Amino acid sequence: MxxxxxxxxxxxxxxxxxxxxxxxxxxxxEERPADSAPLYPTHTPEQLLTRSKRYFLILFGILLLVPALLCLLVDLLIGGAVTWSIYAFTALVLLYIAIAVPIWVDHHKTYFSLITGYVCLMLYLKMVECVSDSGQWFFPIVLPGVTLLILLTLVITHLYRRQILGKFTLLGAILILIAIVCVAVDLLLSLYTGGHMLVWSPFVFAPCLFISLLIFFINGNRTIREEIRRRTHF
Ligand SMILES: [Zn+2]
Structure with a gap:
């Protein structure tokens, strides 16, 4: 029945x-004709998503690989050696990795995007240093500067995702990040050029810190916070 x-x-x-x-x-x-549409989906939504991701990544890989190989070929045919094309080729390969890894993973996409982007950027800049013969600037300046930037970004991202930082205090945290990174870069550049003092970063550090402290103070003061929220809808 x-x-x-x-x-x-x-x-x-x-x-x-x-x-x-x-x-x-x-x-x-019931017996059904062989050419009739299946009664149930043959793949789960997860399998379909994985399959579409795979197609996208293959297509995207081909789209980047063609110009990358073309650069190498043109360079070899015209100059007889790989010179400028190594920059384009490596950039395209690393760009693919930086985009593909966060697409492929299912969890913690933001963290994966940041970390993969960081690793790819570091590899690229190290390659540029090795190939360009422009001195040793990767380990003294770029690596510590960018590592600090990415670590602070990861901390801020984590605090924001955990809702420890709100929309308003996120702005304050970003200003502190800018202030710290500017001081670090200034210090690294000074050390690299033989100096031992900060040159320009205090002019960035002071206003950033002041505005940031103001933001955290306003956020901590309920009366002012509610007044601003009422007027700005922030
Ligand atoms: Zn019915």
Missing amino acids: AYCVHCGVKLGLNEKQCPLCHTVSIDPH
Whole structure:
């Protein structure tokens, strides 16, 4: 005995449609023509997503690989050696990795994007240092500067995702990040050039810190906070 899955009306023997609501009735045990559409999806939504991701990454890989190889080929044919094309080729390969890894992973996409982007950028800049013969600037300046930037960004991202920082205090945290990174870069540049003092960063550090402290003070003061929220809808 069969019932309509939609309205519950009892269906007659071999009745293909509900007489009341016209919902189609399908018997899974019934012999069906080989070319008819399957009764149930053949893949789970997760499998379909993985498959579409795979197609996208293959297509995207081909789109980047063609110009990358073209650069190498043109460079080799014209100059007889790999010179400028190494910059383009490495940039395109690392760009692919930086975009593909966060797309492929299912969890913690923001963290993966930041870390993969950081690793790819570091590899690229190290390659530029090695190939360009422009001195040793990667380990003294770039690596500590960018590492500090990415670590602070990860901390701020984590605090924001955990809702320890709100929209308003996020702005304050970003200003502190800018202040610290500017001082670090200034210090690293000074040390690199043989100096031992800060040159320009105090002019960035002071206003950033002041505005940031103001933001945290306003955020801590309920009366002012509510007044600003009422006026700005922030
Ligand atoms: Zn029905």
